[in-house]
Amino acid sequence: MRVLVFGAGGQVGREVCRAAWPASYELVPLDRNAADITKAAAVSAVIARKRPDLVINLAAYTAVDRAESEPEAAWGTNCAGAAHIAAVCGEDGTPLVHLSTDYVFDGRKRESYHEEDAANPINVYGCSKEAGERAVRAATPRYVILRTAWVYGAFGANFVKTMLRLAAERPVLRVVADQRGCPTAAADIAAALIAIARQIERGGMEWGTFHFAAAGSTSWYGFAEEIVGLARTLGAWPSGSGPRIEPITTDQYPTAARRPMNSVLDCRKIAALGISPPPWRSSLPAVVRELIGAEGR
Ligand SMILES: NC(=O)c1ccc[n+]([C@@H]2O[C@H](COP(=O)([O-])OP(=O)(O)OC[C@H]3O[C@@H](n4cnc5c(N)ncnc54)[C@H](OP(=O)(O)O)[C@@H]3O)[C@@H](O)[C@H]2O)c1
Numbered sequence: 001m002r003v004l005v006f007g008a009g010g011q012v013g014r015e016v017c018r019a020a021w022p023a024s025y026e027l028v029p030l031d032r033n034a035a036d037i038t039k040a041a042a043v044s045a046v047i048a049r050k051r052p053d054l055v056i057n058l059a060a061y062t063a064v065d066r067a068e069s070e071p072e073a074a075w076g077t078n079c080a081g082a083a084h085i086a087a088v089c090g091e092d093g094t095p096l097v098h099l100s101t102d103y104v105f106d107g108r109k110r111e112s113y114h115e116e117d118a119a120n121p122i123n124v125y126g127c128s129k130e131a132g133e134r135a136v137r138a139a140t141p142r143y144v145i146l147r148t149a150w151v152y153g154a155f156g157a158n159f160v161k162t163m164l165r166l167a168a169e170r171p172v173l174r175v176v177a178d179q180r181g182c183p184t185a186a187a188d189i190a191a192a193l194i195a196i197a198r199q200i201e202r203g204g205m206e207w208g209t210f211h212f213a214a215a216g217s218t219s220w221y222g223f224a225e226e227i228v229g230l231a232r233t234l235g236a237w238p239s240g241s242g243p244r245i246e247p248i249t250t251d252q253y254p255t256a257a258r259r260p261m262n263s264v265l266d267c268r269k270i271a272a273l274g275i276s277p278p279p280w281r282s283s284l285p286a287v288v289r290e291l292i293g294a295e296g297r
Pocket residue numbers: 006007008009010011012013031032035036037038057058059060061062077081099100101102129147148149150151152156157
């Protein structure tokens with residue numbers, strides 16, 4: 001089973017590359033240098049050359065705030081790029097797994113979001129990702145759109161790394177406490193992608209849109225408390241030191257892009273296929289431990 005991975009240089013991509021794939025699988029990782037997905041010809045050439053049994057698209061423009069001032073770049077990758085990949089997969093009949101985001105929702109729902117809830121993104125990034133989802137659905141019937149959320153891991157830029165860096169520099173961290181979501185480890189997404197690939201190989205995968213994010217939910221403030229608490233326990237700072245975390249509101253932390261106040265994802269649909277996300281706290285210690293032990297990734 002040959003699996004072509006676009007976006008292999010990103011935080012999820014690098015976890016996918018070091019994950020435990022079955023020995024019978026051949027992973028073909030492609031970073032931006034190997035294939036810029038905004039270029040349709042490059043996408044079709046690489047798929048024609050590698051002849052994969054499955055394509056996974058992790059390539060995305062993910063700078064949520066910067067996207068507000070660079071909408072063309074966000075749309076070029078998140079919508080047009082996704083469309084280029086899906087078009088080739090549709091023509092070839094190659095299954096496509098495409099990553100998407102909780103930010104397709106507006107956050108006004110009080111409960112967690114189901115797959116069939118109406119998307120209504122409130123920022124450029126979310127709009128471009130939602131359009132990418134539509135492009136995938138229009139181009140091929142054999143797709144899995146996997147929406148995930150609040151991703152963190154040992155690679156790339158993410159909230160855990162930011163908190164650990166700021167915690168070493170500041171006595172007090174003021175963190176938004178009124179947005180809720182599901183902090184999801186990139187390694188857990190990688191494991192889910194392996195499980196999906198196996199179901200596709202066996203012919204047992206249902207096509208469509210699925211949510212995969214860690215179970216339970218918290219705020220950025222709750223997430224920061226957990227990160228700093230773990231780092232303290234692991235001896236990141238001299239005994240008793242480390243920052244105090246103060247809750248603030250979204251209004252007190254203005255950003256270029258608006259964010260959904262609630263983007264908790266209901267993941268029962270994928271759990272029914274035997275792919276159950278772990279609780280959000282359970283994967284964090286390993287990542288904090290890895291980050292404290294290794295700097296400069
Ligand atoms: N990060 C999150 O919190 C989060 C939350 C929900 C969903 N997601 C989704 O999860 C997926 C993976 O995200 P991630 O966190 O791994 O993001 P990431 O770390 O930003 O990785 C994305 C990768 O895509 C590459 N890329 C960007 N534009 C490209 C292009 N035109 N052609 C080829 N490659 C390109 C980037 O390369 P460069 O480094 O060279 O730009 C980067 O290596 C994305 O679909 C994202 O929307 C992420």
